[in-house]
Amino acid sequence: xxxxxxxxxxxxxxxxxxxxxxxxxxxxxxxxxxxxxxxxxxxxxxxxxxxxxxxxxxxxxxxxxxxxxxxxxxxxxxxxxxxxxxxxxxxxxxxxxxxxxxxxxxxxxxxxxxxxxxxxxxxxxxxxxxxxxxxxxxxxxxxxxxxxxxxxxxxxxxxxxxxxxxxxxxxxxxxxxxxxxxxxxxxxxxxxxxxxxxxxxxxxxxxxxxxxxxxxxxxxxxxxxxxxxxxxxxxxxxxxxxxxxxxxxxxxxxxxxxxxxxxxxxxxxxxxxxxxxxxxxxxxxxxxxxxxxxxxxxxxxxxxxxxxxxxxxxxxxxxxxxxxxxxxxx
Amino acid sequence: xxxxxxxxxxxxxxxxxxxxxxxxxxxxxxxxxxxxxxxxxxxxxxxxxxxxxxxxxxxxxxxxxxxxxxxxxxxxxxxxxxxxxxxxxxxxxxxxxxxxxxxxxxxxxxxxxxxxxxxxxxxxxxxxxxxxxxxxxxxxxxxxxxxxxxxxxxxxxxxxxxxxxxxxxxxxxxxxxxxxxxxxxxxxxxxxxxxxxxxxxxxxxxxxxxxxxxxxxxxxxxxxxxxxxxxxxxxxxxxxxxxxxxxxxxxxxxxxxxxxxxxxxxxxxxxxxxxxxxxxxxxxxxxxxxxxxxxxxxxxxxxxxxxxxxxxxxxxxxxxxxxxxx
Ligand SMILES: Cc1ncc(C[n+]2csc(CCOP(=O)(O)OP(=O)(O)O)c2C)c(N)n1
Ligand SMILES: [Mg+2]
Numbered sequence: 274x275x276x277x278x279x280x281x282x283x284x285x286x287x288x289x290x291x292x293x294x295x296x297x298x299x300x301x302x303x304x305x306x307x308x309x310x311x312x313x314x315x316x317x318x319x320x321x322x323x324x325x326x327x328x329x330x331x332x333x334x335x336x337x338x339x340x341x342x343x344x345x346x347x348x349x350x351x352x353x354x355x356x357x358x359x360x361x362x363x364x365x366x367x368x369x370x371x372x373x374x375x376x377x378x379x380x381x382x383x384x385x386x387x388x389x390x391x392x393x394x395x396x397x398x399x400x401x402x403x404x405x406x407x408x409x410x411x412x413x414x415x416x417x418x419x420x421x422x423x424x425x426x427x428x429x430x431x432x433x434x435x436x437x438x439x440x441x442x443x444x445x446x447x448x449x450x451x452x453x454x455x456x457x458x459x460x461x462x463x464x465x466x467x468x469x470x471x472x473x474x475x476x477x478x479x480x481x482x483x484x485x486x487x488x489x490x491x492x493x494x495x496x497x498x499x500x501x502x503x504x505x506x507x508x509x510x511x512x513x514x515x516x517x518x519x520x521x522x523x524x525x526x527x528x529x530x531x532x533x534x535x536x537x538x539x540x541x542x543x544x545x546x547x548x549x550x551x552x553x554x555x556x557x558x559x560x561x562x563x564x565x566x567x568x569x570x571x572x573x574x575x576x577x578x579x580x581x582x583x584x585x586x587x588x589x590x591x592x593x594x595x596x597x598x599x600x601x602x603x
Numbered sequence: 604x605x606x607x608x609x610x611x612x613x614x615x616x617x618x619x620x621x622x623x624x625x626x627x628x629x630x631x632x633x634x635x636x637x638x639x640x641x642x643x644x645x646x647x648x649x650x651x652x653x654x655x656x657x658x659x660x661x662x663x664x665x666x667x668x669x670x671x672x673x674x675x676x677x678x679x680x681x682x683x684x685x686x687x688x689x690x691x692x693x694x695x696x697x698x699x700x701x702x703x704x705x706x707x708x709x710x711x712x713x714x715x716x717x718x719x720x721x722x723x724x725x726x727x728x729x730x731x732x733x734x735x736x737x738x739x740x741x742x743x744x745x746x747x748x749x750x751x752x753x754x755x756x757x758x759x760x761x762x763x764x765x766x767x768x769x770x771x772x773x774x775x776x777x778x779x780x781x782x783x784x785x786x787x788x789x790x791x792x793x794x795x796x797x798x799x800x801x802x803x804x805x806x807x808x809x810x811x812x813x814x815x816x817x818x819x820x821x822x823x824x825x826x827x828x829x830x831x832x833x834x835x836x837x838x839x840x841x842x843x844x845x846x847x848x849x850x851x852x853x854x855x856x857x858x859x860x861x862x863x864x865x866x867x868x869x870x871x872x873x874x875x876x877x878x879x880x881x882x883x884x885x886x887x888x889x890x891x892x893x894x895x896x897x898x899x900x901x902x903x904x905x906x907x908x909x910x911x912x913x914x915x916x917x918x919x920x921x922x923x924x925x926x927x928x929x
Contacts, residue, residue: 366904388688420661422661422662424662457658583908587911
C-alpha cells in the first residue's frame with residue numbers, strides 16, 4: 274500500500290506527537306504533577322506509528338507498561354491521556370488507572386497493561402471474537418523483547434497459529450528488559466525466528482524506519498484480515514531514555530554512552546522529517562507547531578480538570594447485570 | 604547492634620546465609636547485574652558470582668518452578684519477585700508444587716525455598732502494582748507466610764526463612780525499604796517463624812497490625828493515650844503459622860481486639876484473626892472484634908481515591924473509641 278503525501282505527513286505528526294508528549298510528561302513528572310511511574314516511549318515512535326497507521330479505526334490493539342506511544346498512534350486523545358496521568362476525573366480511566374492502564378474501547382485500545390506479556394492472549398481473544406462474528410477486524414499485540422520470554426506470550430502465539438486468528442504480534446525489540454540485555458536472555462539472534470516454531474511467518478524489520486515498519490505491518494495486517502492467520506513482527510528499536518522516568522535521576526547505568534549515541538543518530542524524529550523536506554512533501558515546522566498547540570491544550574485541560582470525588586472510590590466495582598444488585602465494593 | 608535500613612538488613616541476611624550455607628543461591632529478575640530493582644541484592648553478584656546469583660528472563664512461572672526443582676535436589680533457593688504482584692504468574696508452581704510436594708510425596712522430598720520481594724500498597728502505582736498478596740498464600744497448607752515490619756525483623760526472619768525446610772513466602776514492603784532501625788550484627792541472630800511481637804504494651808484494647816499499618820497503629824496508640832485509652836499493639840510478623848499464645852494472651856489481658864489491615868477486607872487477615880480470637884477467647888471479650896481494612900475495591904490511581912481505599916488514622920481512632928466504649 275503506497276502512502277500519499279497526506280499519510281506521509283500523518284506519520285510525522287504522530288511520531289512528533291508521541292515524542293513531545295513524552296517530553297512534556299517528563300517535565301510534569303519532575304514538577305510532581307504526574308505521580309506514580311511512567312515509562313517513556315522515546316526512541317520507539319516509528320514502531321507504534323508505522324503499525325497503527327496500517328490499522329483501521331475499528332481494529333484492536335493491546336499495549337504494555339510503555340503504552341503512551343501505542344495509544345497516541347491509535348488515535349488516543351492527548352487531553353484525556355494527560356488528565357489520566359495526573360489522576361483527574363476527566364482522564365480516560367476517570368483517574369483510576371494512571372499511565373499503565375489507559376484504555377479507550379471506542380478506538381480499539383484495549384488497554385495499556387502493567388503485567389509484562391498480559392496483553393498477548395487478550396489480543397487473541399479480540400481476534401477470536403472478530404472471527405466468530407465474521408468481521409474482518411484485526412488485533413495487534415504489542416510487547417517487548419522482555420515480554421517475548423514470558424510463557425503466556427508463547428501460549429498466545431500457539432493459539433493464534435492453530436486457530437488462524439487475525440492477530441499481528443509486534444515484538445518491540447529495544448535490546449533491553451529494564452537492564453537485562455536480550456542477547457543474554459535469548460539464544461536466537463532474531464526473535465522473529467521463533468515464529469517458525471509455531472508455524473507462522475516471522476518478519477524482522479528496522480524499527481527506526483517508519484516506512485519500513487509501515488510496509489511490513491501492512492502486509493501482516495492484510496494477511497490477518499484476509500484470513501491467512503497471524504504474523505510475528507520483530508521491530509528492532511531502542512529506547513533513548515531510562516526504563517522509567519525517574520531512572521535518570523537515580524544515575525542507574527547499564528548501557529554505554531556510545532551505544533545510546535549510535536542509536537540516537539538513527540532517531541526517526543531526525544531522519545524522517547529530513548526526508549520529508551528533501552522530497553518536498555512537507556514543511557515539518559508546520560506539523561511541529563500544530564503538535565505543540567495540541568499539547569499545550571492537553572496540559573491545560575488536564576491541569577484545569579478536577580480530581581475524582583473521593584466517595585467514588587468504591588463505585589463501579591461490578592457491572593450491573595440486574596437492577597438492585599450492588600455495583601459498589603462493600 | 605548497628606543502625607541500618609530495612610533494605611540493608613535484608614541484604615545482610617542474604618549475605619550471611621550465603622556465607623553460612625553453600626546451598627543457598629538467589630534467582631530472579633534484575634537481581635545480579637542491576638543489583639535488584641529495589642537494590643536488596645546489591646553487591647551480591649560481585650561477592651558470590653554467577654553460580655549463586657542468577658539473573659533470569661521475565662518468566663516468573665519458569666524461574667519459580669526451577670527453584671522448586673533445585674530445592675528438591677537439596678539446594679536452598681531464594682527467589683526474588685520483583686514485586687509480589689508478579690507472583691500471581693507463578694502461583695501454580697508455588698501452590699501446586701512447592702506447597703504440596705512434601706506432603707504428597709509422603710515426605711520423600713521437602714522444598715526448602717524462600718520467595719521474597721516487596722508487596723502491598725506503594726505510592727500511586729494503581730491496581731496491578733499495589734496488592735496485598737499475603738492473602739493469596741496463607742490460605743495454602745504447606746506454605747509459611749511472613750510479613751516483617753522492622754529492619755530487625757527483616758533480618759532475623761529472613762534468616763529463619765532461609766534455614767526453614769519448607770517453602771516460605773516472605774513479603775517485604777517497598778514503602779519500608781528506607782526505614783532505619785537497630786539490627787543485631789551477630790550472624791547467629793535469628794527470629795523464629797511463628798512468633799508475634801508486642802510493639803507497645805497496653806491494657807484497654809489489642810490492636811493487631813503489620814507493616815505500614817503497624818506504624819499507623821502505633822501513631823494512633825500515641826494519640827489515644829492522651830484521652831486515656833491504652834492500646835496494646837501486636838504485630839503477628841508470621842501470618843502462617845500464627846502465634847496463638849501471644850495474640851490470644853494479649854486479648855485475654857485487654858478484653859478487646861481490633862485488626863488493622865491495608866488489603867481488601869473480605870476474607871482477609873482480619874477475618875482470620877477475628878475468627879481465631881472469637882474461637883479462643885470468646886469469654887474474655889467485652890466487645891466484638893472489629894476490622895478496619897482496605898476497601899473492597901482494586902487500588903485506584905488518583906491520590907485521593909488511593910487514600911479513600913486505605914484505612915485512615917481517623918477511621919482507626921473512631922473504631923477503637925467505639926470498641927472501647929462498648
Ligand atoms: C509479569 C511481570 N514481571 C515483571 C514486571 C516488571 N517489569 C516491568 S517492565 C519490565 C521490563 C519489560 O521489558 P520489555 O518487555 O523488553 O519492554 P520494555 O520495557 O523494553 O519496553 C519488567 C521486568 C512486570 N511488570 N510484570
Ligand atoms: Mg525491551
